[in-house]
Amino acid sequence: MTKITYIENNGKEHTVDVQNGLTVMEGAVQNDIPGIDADCGGSMACATCHVYVKDDWYNKLDEKSEGEDDMIDQAYDPKKNSRLSCQITVSDKIEGLIVHLPEKQV
Amino acid sequence: MIKTDALIIGAGPTGLFTAHQLKIIGLDCHIVDNLDKIGGQCIELYPDKPIYDIPAIPECTGEELTKNLIKQLEPFKIKFHLNERVDEVKKDNSNWEVKTSNGTKFVTPNVIIAGGVGSFEPRKFPLKECENFENKSLFYSIKDKKVLEGKTVSIFGGGDSALDWAVELSKNSKVNLIHRRDEFRGAKATVDKVHELAKLGKINLFTKYQLSGVKGSDHLENFEITHENKETKTLKTDYILGFFGLIMQLGPIANWGLNLDKKTIEVDTEKFETNQKGIYAVGDICTYPGKLKLILSGFHEGALAARACFRLAKPNEKYRFEFTTSSKTIKDRLGVKSD
Numbered sequence: 001m002t003k004i005t006y007i008e009n010n011g012k013e014h015t016v017d018v019q020n021g022l023t024v025m026e027g028a029v030q031n032d033i034p035g036i037d038a039d040c041g042g043s044m045a046c047a048t049c050h051v052y053v054k055d056d057w058y059n060k061l062d063e064k065s066e067g068e069d070d071m072i073d074q075a076y077d078p079k080k081n082s083r084l085s086c087q088i089t090v091s092d093k094i095e096g097l098i099v100h101l102p103e104k105q106v
Numbered sequence: 107m108i109k110t111d112a113l114i115i116g117a118g119p120t121g122l123f124t125a126h127q128l129k130i131i132g133l134d135c136h137i138v139d140n141l142d143k144i145g146g147q148c149i150e151l152y153p154d155k156p157i158y159d160i161p162a163i164p165e166c167t168g169e170e171l172t173k174n175l176i177k178q179l180e181p182f183k184i185k186f187h188l189n190e191r192v193d194e195v196k197k198d199n200s201n202w203e204v205k206t207s208n209g210t211k212f213v214t215p216n217v218i219i220a221g222g223v224g225s226f227e228p229r230k231f232p233l234k235e236c237e238n239f240e241n242k243s244l245f246y247s248i249k250d251k252k253v254l255e256g257k258t259v260s261i262f263g264g265g266d267s268a269l270d271w272a273v274e275l276s277k278n279s280k281v282n283l284i285h286r287r288d289e290f291r292g293a294k295a296t297v298d299k300v301h302e303l304a305k306l307g308k309i310n311l312f313t314k315y316q317l318s319g320v321k322g323s324d325h326l327e328n329f330e331i332t333h334e335n336k337e338t339k340t341l342k343t344d345y346i347l348g349f350f351g352l353i354m355q356l357g358p359i360a361n362w363g364l365n366l367d368k369k370t371i372e373v374d375t376e377k378f379e380t381n382q383k384g385i386y387a388v389g390d391i392c393t394y395p396g397k398l399k400l401i402l403s404g405f406h407e408g409a410l411a412a413r414a415c416f417r418l419a420k421p422n423e424k425y426r427f428e429f430t431t432s433s434k435t436i437k438d439r440l441g442v443k444s445d
Contacts, residue, residue, distance in 0.1 A: 074351035
């Protein structure tokens with residue numbers, strides 16, 4: 001189990017324990033955290049599990065996979081620190097990760 | 107007004123196989139889809155990605171799967187209504203009256219929703235002010251490129267649509283192309299062409315910029331873009347085009363009085379019927395305990411929903427289960443020779 005904090009656009013924080021091996025997207029869906037739609041179910045085909053990761057954490061995550069940036073082009077309000085949460089795998093390495101949710105996904 | 111035994115909403119794999127199952131048991135059907143082509147998510151989202159979990163097909167792409175499903179439907183000459191979204195579903199005695207965005211009307215006892223995750227709509231600019239200019243001087247698709255001739259057109263996006271239109275419109279319009287990063291995700295030949303046209307001054311290229319403001323009264327006059335490093339530019343333009351791909355929205359389905367769970371429709375697992383008699387939901391859009399969002403589950407759900415349609419379409423006949431391997435009636439429907 002790894003602690004992940006999701007911060008909604010209105011500032012509301014949700015800190016939950018997510019099983020290692022799941023993705024940050026799945027952690028949100030399983031814990032009913034609002035703001036992650038994940039329409040395509042994690043196949044990197046929809047950009048509706050879009051999150052922002054602040055610099056200190058952004059650089060600690062594994063690099064974006066091929067194609068992730070292509071999908072982020074289609075996300076709502078993409079920024080330099082945008083990630084798709086379905087492409088971030090939960091492990092001890094990211095204990096305490098904080099992700100910020102955009103105003104909306106679509 | 108089209109009368110039919112069943113209307114299928116959605117031409118993805120589940121909708122296609124459901125049509126097959128309806129025709130096999132002797133019911134006719136029409137299929138409506140908001141996209142301009144058959145195949146649903148398989149074609150729109152992952153035409154080239156391999157799928158490995160279709161029974162008896164070790165590997166195939168979304169496009170191949172779609173082609174094979176269409177081939178399987180060939181004997182039945184099914185009528186597709188593409189580029190049409192179902193907007194209204196209303197009760198009319200024992201039938202449902204269905205109206206599409208193009209004004210096509212259907213009367214049917216059975217409506218099967220195979221809508222995936224809803225209908226595909228263009229993704230829009232996050233900026234609220236953009237709505238004021240939408241469909242006047244700001245567009246998410248081009249219906250008539252003539253109006254853009256001789257004008258300044260500012261295109262946002264980095265995929266094939268944005269690049270193809272930038273190249274095409276640069277022939278007769280002044281084109282600005284704005285994208286949030288340096289890399290483009292379009293076909294390499296098109297990306298090269300864009301860079302070449304940019305060098306020749308035919309396309310003004312702005313990368314690492316995003317739209318941050320639009321100004322104008324009735325017509326759009328100028329807009330502001332902001333660089334990753336916060337620097338801003340104001341550019342004059344006649345038109346803005348945004349190409350950010352498609353998103354899926356439940357859309358009008360939410361207004362049909364169906365029991366919903368988030369973006370999915372609750373069904374039983376015998377008939378895959380919703381809380382409304384004669385309206386069924388199959389494939390990714392339906393939910394029930396244990397639901398798996400797999401294409402194969404959609405096939406199973408469609409087969410059962412098709413059988414359930416029989417009793418409302420032909421209330422005076424009894425449905426009899428038959429195998430395609432041995433039934434002469436089914437072979438006749440398929441147009442193949444019986445042994």
